[in-house]
Structure formats: C-alpha cells, structure tokens
Amino acid sequence: xxxxxxxRQTELGPKLTRLFEFQAISYSLGSGAGRRVMVSGTAGExxxxxxxxPSGAGKTTLLRxxxxxxxxxxxxxxxxxESWRQIPGPxxxxxxxxxxxxxxxxxxxxxxNLAMPFETRLMRAGRPxxxxxxxxxxDELLLPAGLWDQDARTLSGGEAxxxxxxxxxxxxxxxxxxxxxxxxxxxxxxxxxxRVLAGWLQGGVRxxxxxxxxxxxxxxxxxxxxxxxxxxxx
Amino acid sequence: xAYTVIPISNLQLAFTVFLVLIAGAVSALLRLGLLRSxxxxxxxxxxxxxxxxYALAYIFAVxxxxxxxxxxxxMCYIAAWTAVRRTPGVAGxxxxxxxxxxxASTYLVGTIVTVLIIAPHPWYEARIAIxxxxxxxxxTMNGIALSLERLHSGARARAGEIEAxxxxxxxxxxxxxxxxxxxxxxxxxxxxxSLMVVGLVSLPGMMTGQILGGADPRLAVRYQIVVMLxxxxxxxxxxxxxxxxxxxxxxxxxxxxxxxxLQSRE
Numbered sequence: 149x150x151x152x153x154x155x156r157q158t159e160l161g162p163k164l165t166r167l168f169e170f171q172a173i174s175y176s177l178g179s180g181a182g183r184r185v186m187v188s189g190t191a192g193e194x195x196x197x198x199x200x201x202p203s204g205a206g207k208t209t210l211l212r213x214x215x216x217x218x219x220x221x222x223x224x225x226x227x228x229x230e231s232w233r234q235i236p237g238p239x240x241x242x243x244x245x246x247x248x249x250x251x252x253x254x255x256x257x258x259x260x261n262l263a264m265p266f267e268t269r270l271m272r273a274g275r276p277x278x279x280x281x282x283x284x285x286x287d288e289l290l291l292p293a294g295l296w297d298q299d300a301r302t303l304s305g306g307e308a309x310x311x312x313x314x315x316x317x318x319x320x321x322x323x324x325x326x327x328x329x330x331x332x333x334x335x336x337x338x339x340x341x342x343r344v345l346a347g348w349l350q351g352g353v354r355x356x357x358x359x360x361x362x363x364x365x366x367x368x369x370x371x372x373x374x375x376x377x378x379x380x381x382x
Numbered sequence: 383x384a385y386t387v388i389p390i391s392n393l394q395l396a397f398t399v400f401l402v403l404i405a406g407a408v409s410a411l412l413r414l415g416l417l418r419s420x421x422x423x424x425x426x427x428x429x430x431x432x433x434x435x436y437a438l439a440y441i442f443a444v445x446x447x448x449x450x451x452x453x454x455x456x457m458c459y460i461a462a463w464t465a466v467r468r469t470p471g472v473a474g475x476x477x478x479x480x481x482x483x484x485x486a487s488t489y490l491v492g493t494i495v496t497v498l499i500i501a502p503h504p505w506y507e508a509r510i511a512i513x514x515x516x517x518x519x520x521x522t523m524n525g526i527a528l529s530l531e532r533l534h535s536g537a538r539a540r541a542g543e544i545e546a547x548x549x550x551x552x553x554x555x556x557x558x559x560x561x562x563x564x565x566x567x568x569x570x571x572x573x574x575x576s577l578m579v580v581g582l583v584s585l586p587g588m589m590t591g592q593i594l595g596g597a598d599p600r601l602a603v604r605y606q607i608v609v610m611l612x613x614x615x616x617x618x619x620x621x622x623x624x625x626x627x628x629x630x631x632x633x634x635x636x637x638x639x640x641x642x643x644l645q646s647r648e
Contacts, residue, residue, distance in 0.1 A: 217545055217638050237637035242551030252546040270551035319550060 173223035215246030245321035251312035483624035529569030569621035
C-alpha cells in the first residue's frame, strides 16, 4: 500500500536530481570549424558541477551558451524539466545566472552596484533588494563594512570578485554559473567564498556550475566533475 | 534704402578663376601636391552648382507638388546614404533605418515650418520648401551619423556592462538604455552648441545669403531663428528615431548581444 506522501515524493523525485540539465550542447571553438565540443551534464538540487578541462577547451563558452549569452548551435538545456525553448531569454538569464570571469561594475558605489539587478522590470516584479542580507554576506566573505560606500570601480581584484558574488547571490537565481570565481583570491577568502556558496546552495532549490582549475573545494559537498575536451575535425 | 541683388556677369565669374590660380601657385611653390585636387574641385564646383542652378530654376518654374516631393525624397535618400557611409566601425547595413529616421524627422519638421510658419502660397512653394528641407537634411544627417557612431562605439566599450544587465534579466532596451541616451546626446550636441553661439562666432550662411540678396537684416534674423530651431528639432527627432530603431541590431533574436559587438572591428 502506497501512502499519499510517498506518491508526492516520487513525483518530485526527478525534479530534485535533475534541477539543471543540458544535453548534447555542441559548439565549435575559434572562428573556423576546426575544434568541436559536445557536452552533456546534470546538476541536482544542492549540487555543484565542476567543469574542468585544459585552457582553451571552451569552458567559458559553455557557460555563456548555458546562460544564453552566446548563440547555441546545437543541444538543449532544461531547468526543472522545462526546456529553455519554453522560457523567455530575460527570465532564463536571471534564473540561470552567469557571473563573468572578470567582474563588471557600473558607475556608483558598491551599495548601488549590489542593488543594480533590481533596476530591471523583471526583478522589480519580484522580491525587493535586501541590503541587510547583502551586508551579512559581505561580512561572511571577509569584506569590510566600509566598502559599501566605496566607488565600485576602485575595488581591488579580490574585493571585486567577492562583491560580484554578493550581487549574484542577491539576485537569487536557481542555477549559478561561476567562471573561476576564486581566481583572484587568497586561500582564506577562497575558503570563505566556498563556505558562502555552500550555505546558499543549502538554502533553497539551487545548483551551481563552477569552472575551475581545481584548487580544492573546501566546504562544498555534493561536488561532481565534468571534463570537457575539444575534438579535432568537423 | 532699396534692397536689390547685384548680378554677377560671366566675365566677373571667369575672373574668380584667378583666385584659384593664386591657390594653385601656392601649392606649386611649396610642392603641396594639391594642384590636381584643386583643379578637379574647381571644375566640380562650377559644373555641380551650375547644374543645380538650372535644375532649381526649372523646379521653381514648374512648382508642382509631386515634383517638389520627389526632389525632397531624393535628397533624403542621398543624405541617409551619406550619413551611414561616413560611420566606420558600425557593423551591419543601416541605410534603410537611416532613411526612415531622416525622412520622418525632415518631413515632419519641414512641413510644419513651410506650411504653418512661413506659409507661402501655394503651401508647397518650391522656392521655400526645397531650401528649408535642404537645411534640415544637412544638419540631421550629421547628427544621426554622430549618434549612430556613438551607439556602436559605446556598446563595444561597455559590452561587459550590457551583458551584466542581461544576466540580471534585463531586456535589450534596459541593457543599452544609458548608451542610447549618450548616443542621442552626442548627436544633438553640435546643434545645441550652434544655438549658443549663433551670430556671435559666425553669421549663419542662410542669413548672410539673405542679406547679400538684399533682404532687411531684421527679417533675415527672423528667418534664421526659425531655421535654427527647426534644425534642433529635426536633429533631435532624427537621432531619437535612428538610435531607437538601430539598437535592436546589436542584439540577437534571443536578446543576447550580437557576437560582432564583442569582437574586434573589421
């Protein structure tokens, strides 16, 4: 005899293990059709999928395609089972949010930059910006509170990387695509970053893709790896 | 005091060739290598303006509404084409958008000025309409060329910011709004500057022409005020229309930035 609760569980089950999925995403690298990549992957709720591969293997390109910043020549991605063909571009891009390798800031203070995502009509329709939570996350990432009123364009590389992460988390996407987020950080701040990321992943129906050169992922659990490699020929 | 136009006879006109010879002598003496272009330019000035003079005399004499319309539309086409051709670094074909922007702003402002403000009889009087539309076109053309160039160079320089806005769920318009604003401002600035210094730094060509043509300077000034303000209005509208339509060409159908914005210029 099956109870109602079990029934619900089996219904929700596939969504939890396949929160974000991409199938046969194929693209070529460089201007010619010389080197091609074909890749599939899955990230369940709370998972971190680390994308690995040699330099120039197309890791950043993969993130840009998955975030719908670059055109996708072939393949399909799904969010909680729903194809990206069914989801409008702006909605997809804020839900499967890609944090650029080089942090981007707008004219204004750090505080104004953190509130920037909430300037779009799509975000205004949802939850408002929570400055308290952002300050808390800055604190967790070992950033001084005085940074809030500093000109964002004058941040150091390590500060910029962490402020950009705070801004991405404020947006609260379902899937966070991170392109070497810890590249500019020392060991202590890198560990803080992974701690904050782990805390965020546990706080809801969330997953992350992480392009990284493998510097150890202390604090992150449920890490799986995906290695991509470009193939010669057409 | 009688206001009259003093005619220039053929002999007097031929005498101006001596002025070119002075410039030619300077070029030859200093080996500037400008002699050929100077001669070619002189010939073109004579031929082009003479032909335009005869064409205008014919058009003014016929004074047919359709002919006036055809001439102005042809002028719009040439201005649109010139504006787009003079913008290096702007990818894609903008001639059609440029024509729409120029024709729409020029026709609206030009019609208001000729029909409502100057109000000749008949309302399409070629002697009034063609020079008025021509002055609007020349200035709108420069304005939209500037704003188109600024839109594209701004998008290239700030591609990272545009993409960041897109990842926040921005629509293409929300992502480029600030760049569009700067582009329109760039297109309007020369016109606004000329509003500031008109009459102080230089006497505008049209006013000078009317004074030479024997008009009362006080009346010439009135015409000039109308012309300055209509140019400002048309330049603003032209830039607004062109940039408002053309920013979409920076994006794919999915609302992402076109790859060419992120790549080096050709």
